[in-house]
Amino acid sequence: MILRAYRAEFDDSEWCVLVHGVTAGKAKARFMRVQPDPWFDNSMWTEIRLKRVPGCDDKPFTFANCQAANFYYLDEDGEPSPENQFHNYCNCSICKEQKL
Numbered sequence: 001m002i003l004r005a006y007r008a009e010f011d012d013s014e015w016c017v018l019v020h021g022v023t024a025g026k027a028k029a030r031f032m033r034v035q036p037d038p039w040f041d042n043s044m045w046t047e048i049r050l051k052r053v054p055g056c057d058d059k060p061f062t063f064a065n066c067q068a069a070n071f072y073y074l075d076e077d078g079e080p081s082p083e084n085q086f087h088n089y090c091n092c093s094i095c096k097e098q099k100l
């Protein structure tokens with residue numbers, strides 16, 4: 001089973017979070033659990049937008065892996081955030097293992 005990488009965000013939000021999921025539905029459910037903004041709740045389920053980041057399938061979301069997959073979190077100015085501000089929100093098995 002492949003842990004597929006997705007970039008997840010709420011419709012019209014200005015931020016996104018990378019999450020893994022075996023299916024898009026599982027990725028959405030994980031996003032709901034780990035996304036950092038308490039303003040959102042399960043009623044926003046249909047507002048979640050997912051985009052595949054195939055370069056990070058089965059790989060923990062590290063700065064280097066994301067860079068290799070051509071994904072960058074952007075800062076307020078739309079510039080790629082530096083490595084020291086990189087944060088992995090995903091709590092899947094491979095990401096958890098990487099954080100140990």
Ligand SMILES: [Zn+2]
Nearest residue numbers: 020090092095
């Ligand atoms: Zn993960």
